[in-house]
Amino acid sequence: MAECIECGADVTLHEDIEVGEIVDCSTCGAELEVLAVDPVELDTAPELEEDWGE
Numbered sequence: 277m278a279e280c281i282e283c284g285a286d287v288t289l290h291e292d293i294e295v296g297e298i299v300d301c302s303t304c305g306a307e308l309e310v311l312a313v314d315p316v317e318l319d320t321a322p323e324l325e326e327d328w329g330e
Contacts, residue, residue, distance in 0.1 A: 278318050
């Protein structure tokens with residue numbers, strides 16, 4: 277388990293979580309990116325930007 281950085285709720289993670297994965301907080305719906313796995317460190321997932329075909 278880890279703590280949501282947005283609302284402080286517990287975020288349940290599966291056992292084989294990997295760095296770079298995006299997980300959702302079931303309480304507030306925030307998208308969180310896994311920065312480290314031992315210990316687990318989460319941060320707000322980066323927003324995807326449109327490239328408009330460039």
